Amino acid sequence: MLNRQNQQNQFDKIRKIENRVTTKERIEALFNYQKPDRVPIGYQGIPIRTPGLKERFPNFTLASNYNDPETTFYVSLWVAKQYSWDLIPHAFAHTILGGWDFGGEIQMPRGEYQDSLSIKSYPVKTESDVWNLKMPDPKTAGGIPMAMKFAKLQEKHGFLIGFFTRSPFCVASNICGLDLFGRWMIKKPELCHKLLRMATDHIFNVLQYWVDTFGAEKILFMMSSPSESNQVISPKQFKKFAFPYHVEIQNKLRSIGVRRFYFHICGEQNLNLPYLAELSSLWVHPSILSFGHEVDLEIAGKYFPKDIIFGNIEPVVFQSGTPEQVYELCKVALEKGKKLPGGFILAPGCGLPPLSSPDNLYAMTKAVNDFGWYN
Amino acid sequence: MTSEERTREILKGLYDAVVEYDEEAAVKWSKKALEEGIDAYTAITQGLAAGMEKVGELYANYEYFVPELLSCADALYAGLEVLRPHVKVKQVETKAKIVLGVIEGDIHDIGKNLVKIMFDAAGWVVYDLGKDVKLEKFVEEQQRTSAEVVGISSLMSTTMLAMPKVIKMIKKQNPNVVVMVGGAPLNLEIAKQYGADGYAKNAGEAVKEAVRLVNMKKKDSVHAK
Numbered sequence: 001m002l003n004r005q006n007q008q009n010q011f012d013k014i015r016k017i018e019n020r021v022t023t024k025e026r027i028e029a030l031f032n033y034q035k036p037d038r039v040p041i042g043y044q045g046i047p048i049r050t051p052g053l054k055e056r057f058p059n060f061t062l063a064s065n066y067n068d069p070e071t072t073f074y075v076s077l078w079v080a081k082q083y084s085w086d087l088i089p090h091a092f093a094h095t096i097l098g099g100w101d102f103g104g105e106i107q108m109p110r111g112e113y114q115d116s117l118s119i120k121s122y123p124v125k126t127e128s129d130v131w132n133l134k135m136p137d138p139k140t141a142g143g144i145p146m147a148m149k150f151a152k153l154q155e156k157h158g159f160l161i162g163f164f165t166r167s168p169f170c171v172a173s174n175i176c177g178l179d180l181f182g183r184w185m186i187k188k189p190e191l192c193h194k195l196l197r198m199a200t201d202h203i204f205n206v207l208q209y210w211v212d213t214f215g216a217e218k219i220l221f222m223m224s225s226p227s228e229s230n231q232v233i234s235p236k237q238f239k240k241f242a243f244p245y246h247v248e249i250q251n252k253l254r255s256i257g258v259r260r261f262y263f264h265i266c267g268e269q270n271l272n273l274p275y276l277a278e279l280s281s282l283w284v285h286p287s288i289l290s291f292g293h294e295v296d297l298e299i300a301g302k303y304f305p306k307d308i309i310f311g312n313i314e315p316v317v318f319q320s321g322t323p324e325q326v327y328e329l330c331k332v333a334l335e336k337g338k339k340l341p342g343g344f345i346l347a348p349g350c351g352l353p354p355l356s357s358p359d360n361l362y363a364m365t366k367a368v369n370d371f372g373w374y375n
Numbered sequence: 376m377t378s379e380e381r382t383r384e385i386l387k388g389l390y391d392a393v394v395e396y397d398e399e400a401a402v403k404w405s406k407k408a409l410e411e412g413i414d415a416y417t418a419i420t421q422g423l424a425a426g427m428e429k430v431g432e433l434y435a436n437y438e439y440f441v442p443e444l445l446s447c448a449d450a451l452y453a454g455l456e457v458l459r460p461h462v463k464v465k466q467v468e469t470k471a472k473i474v475l476g477v478i479e480g481d482i483h484d485i486g487k488n489l490v491k492i493m494f495d496a497a498g499w500v501v502y503d504l505g506k507d508v509k510l511e512k513f514v515e516e517q518q519r520t521s522a523e524v525v526g527i528s529s530l531m532s533t534t535m536l537a538m539p540k541v542i543k544m545i546k547k548q549n550p551n552v553v554v555m556v557g558g559a560p561l562n563l564e565i566a567k568q569y570g571a572d573g574y575a576k577n578a579g580e581a582v583k584e585a586v587r588l589v590n591m592k593k594k595d596s597v598h599a600k
Contacts, residue, residue, distance in 0.1 A: 062533075113480030115533035120482075178485055182442035183449065186396065231559075234440040267559075271437070316560040319532050320568070353532030353560075 042347025091162030092150030098174030100142035168245035229267030250282035330367030389422025396446035415461035427496030431579035476504030483530035
């Protein structure tokens with residue numbers, strides 16, 4: 001049990017986690033269906049309360065995640081080391097965000113409580129805006145130049161190069177806002193498909209820029225799909241509005257030779273799993289499939305036996321829970337995850353709350369040290 | 376005098392228009408209700424609002440999703456626009472009131488908007504503060520309106536950290552007000568930890584929970600006397 005009295009001793013013990021291989025070797029083993037030394041711990045963001053972070057990186061703030069790729073890169077390496085995390089997935093925020101890239105007005109995190117970029121004004125507000133919308137420049141739009149700087153640092157340090165996009169559905173709905181997009185899904189689906197077409201083409205254009213710069217074989221194509229969750233749309237709507245563009249994405253990845261795929265299937269997506277399983281016939285195995293706490297790890301493993309399952313500790317527990325709660329959740333996840341046929345990475349089930357308690361994060365590392373080793 | 380059968384037909388027309396998210400039909404049946412002398416308040420509560428209650432159920436049961444809910448709300452508001460001016464003042468005086476808003480630093484308002492729709496449909500008076508609402512504004516608006524309930528939404532794990540502070544501020548001014556919280560990173564346990572009176576998992580459940588909590592407060596205050 002962890003408590004504050006013996007915290008220092010515990011931390012020292014945790015830091016003694018003796019990695020028998022490097023992160024690179026550990027992840028490569030997973031991609032080759034081999035058991036690594038231990039279950040890897042996935043990277044899901046920078047916890048700013050990490051002891052020593054402020055002293056070492058005084059200029060780092062929550063906004064740095066969106067406007068300072070260089071500092072963010074080095075902070076991420078340092079933070080990962082503190083908790084024995086494996087730097088996968090690793091990218092500078094999202095390379096592609098619909099609203100920003102297509103000309104919307106954004107706001108950097110500010111004030112006491114905000115932790116992420118937000119859209120103040122969407123580029124599309126009316127039907128005619130859709131028809132007049134222009135394709136963004138794939139090299140200069142939104143945060144793309146900063147993501148490229150981060151990617152060059154990844155190349156310099158010999159990492160897989162992250163290209164992180166939202167799914168076409170999420171990018172498209174972020175161009176006009178989910179409220180309006182949802183209404184158009186019912187009343188004017190042709191507008192949705194027009195935005196989806198542009199969103200998909202934009203993703204391809206930027207991906208081509210990455211491929212031209214680094215080569216397809218070095219790229220980890222990462223995608224997240226929060227707006228496709230069944231908290232928002234039905235499985236039928238997923239099939240109609242999201243699925244066809246996922247098919248295009250997979251075909252494109254194959255045609256240009258990008259073989260490493262990470263997919264964060266965000267939130268409550270249990271009803272979409274049959275369609276996603278159908279889609280999985282198109283992607284290269286093993287891919288990394290990341291799930292939230294809403295999808296049970298064993299169920300994920302049944303639907304995707306050839307893929308590496310990533311997740312699925314409820315993120316808010318790292319902020320509001322106790323080390324004991326985190327430790328217990330991780331223990332259960334490790335017991336299930338180690339049996340998964342395609343491999344397993346333990347991680348928060350979505351972005352890590354930046355104000356997560358270090359004690360709770362050490363508890364995750366401790367759980368891996370106690371239960372995560374393969375024989 | 377409209378026959379009972381015709382009244383039922385019109386009320387069903389209003390109900391179906393909302394459930395089938397048909398704005399034109401909602402307007403058409405609302406006009407018919409007025410033309411044929413059906414009380415506007417009855418048409419709202421037993422037609423449009425009853426339809427929206429059904430929509431809430433369908434949403435909670437994963438039969439309807441956000442796009443349907445938003446479209447049903449469009450039909451509801453289209454009908455309300457026709458009927459509301461004809462509701463007699465007496466009928467609206469006793470309505471419960473709620474102050475709603477997305478907490479400071481957070482601009483994700485789709486959940487709050489869905490909750491607003493459900494309270495509107497249930498006949499509550501909603502004071503919608505919008506998104507990225509300063510903490511003091513919740514307190515001021517509750518005091519200005521004497522709302523029985525304050526509903527605070529958050530989608531981000533950092534912004535939810537402002538909740539205990541604002542709940543304390545609200546309760547300090549008025550310990551009897553019911554404070555409810557909601558949003559993706561929250562759950563009942565955290566809501567309690569933060570000092571909230573209630574939590575609802577989704578928009579469909581929010582109204583029921585608010586009614587339950589307000590009634591409980593009323594009973595408590597009667598006992599206290």
